[in-house]
Amino acid sequence: MDKRQGNQPLLSVIVPLFCEGSLLGEVLVKIHEVLESLNKSYELILVDDGSTDSTWTVIEAEAKRYPTLRAIRLSRNFGKESALCAGLEMARGQAVVTIDGDLQHPPELIPKMVRLWEQSKADVVEAVKERRGRESFTNRMGAKLFYIILDRLSGYTLNSTSDYKLMDRRVVDAWLKMGERNLFFRGMIAWLGFKRVRIPFRVSERLEGQSGFSIFRLIRLAITAVTAFSSLPLHIVTLLGGVFLFFAIILGIQTLYKKITGDAVSGFATVILLQLIIGSLLMISLGIIGEYIARIFEEVKNRPRYVVAEIIDNTAKEIVE
Numbered sequence: 001m002d003k004r005q006g007n008q009p010l011l012s013v014i015v016p017l018f019c020e021g022s023l024l025g026e027v028l029v030k031i032h033e034v035l036e037s038l039n040k041s042y043e044l045i046l047v048d049d050g051s052t053d054s055t056w057t058v059i060e061a062e063a064k065r066y067p068t069l070r071a072i073r074l075s076r077n078f079g080k081e082s083a084l085c086a087g088l089e090m091a092r093g094q095a096v097v098t099i100d101g102d103l104q105h106p107p108e109l110i111p112k113m114v115r116l117w118e119q120s121k122a123d124v125v126e127a128v129k130e131r132r133g134r135e136s137f138t139n140r141m142g143a144k145l146f147y148i149i150l151d152r153l154s155g156y157t158l159n160s161t162s163d164y165k166l167m168d169r170r171v172v173d174a175w176l177k178m179g180e181r182n183l184f185f186r187g188m189i190a191w192l193g194f195k196r197v198r199i200p201f202r203v204s205e206r207l208e209g210q211s212g213f214s215i216f217r218l219i220r221l222a223i224t225a226v227t228a229f230s231s232l233p234l235h236i237v238t239l240l241g242g243v244f245l246f247f248a249i250i251l252g253i254q255t256l257y258k259k260i261t262g263d264a265v266s267g268f269a270t271v272i273l274l275q276l277i278i279g280s281l282l283m284i285s286l287g288i289i290g291e292y293i294a295r296i297f298e299e300v301k302n303r304p305r306y307v308v309a310e311i312i313d314n315t316a317k318e319i320v321e
Helices: 024-037 056-064 080-090 105-118 137-154 170-176 185-192 215-231 232-261 268-301
Strands: 012-017 044-046 069-074 095-098 124-131 167-168 196-203 308-313
Touching: 012 024, 012 080, 024 044, 024 056, 024 105, 024 268, 044 056, 044 080, 044 215, 056 069, 056 308, 069 080, 080 185, 095 105, 095 170, 105 124, 105 167, 105 196, 167 170, 167 185, 196 215, 232 268
Parallel strands: 012 044, 012 095, 044 069, 124 196
Antiparallel strands: 069 308, 095 167, 124 167
8 A cells, every 4th residue: 555645755764963973884784675675666764963083075975876865964963852852843744754874773663653653543653662772781770770760750652662663754743843942753753653563672882983872972862752751759848848858847846845944955966967968968959950941941942953055956857656
């Protein structure tokens, strides 16, 4: 069943890239081999997220070989979430696939995703990690902790999910209507709902190099995800304030009673301990509130999610079958 309308390609494949120049040629060969085997119209969209290596130079060279290639270079590194957003806004396909540019997401899975989309009438076909592949113990435990916290706070179960997914055009259009600047792609897709099916995959080893996601960037993404999808931390602050108020009232009554009865004793250590506990709680509470205020500040500035420096579009005149 061909869901194509007008001159739209059936399939758009979006590949966000950051400093992947050394292996990009091999990646494009594998992706194109898979897409050609489908015998369906398609476009391949590369998003250079402000790479500082030869990524854009390689894209310019490869664009001469592949007539279905479209590419966009961002003016600086805006992050993977913004790069995905740029690709989604550029995509014209009736189905859109997002896939990493380091081959850890196996392109060989795309035909199965397309087949499931066509046959099951699912709006989202998402690839879930059967195993996470080689990574440090810290990253593995950090990922587990992140998904547990996000699940408890937001109610969305994203454990083992990835950015490797196929989305029907109506899902993409719905996603594009979400105007927030603080982006968490897989969480936003989960929030949209729609009918979905899952297929397992094993994360492949990177061809070379290391992931561009540092611990700091992962922590920042986790904070963005939690604050974007749940206000529960703010309610926890209120709850803790109520608990401490209750104990303060009890302690105040006890202290006043002992003072009246003349049974008061010195409690310097106790006072210092209480001050440290309450002070720490106040600082943490202010930090949590500050994170939400920072998100509000970024949203009201209404700056663009990304800035485009250059575009290559080989399909501007026609769609290659």
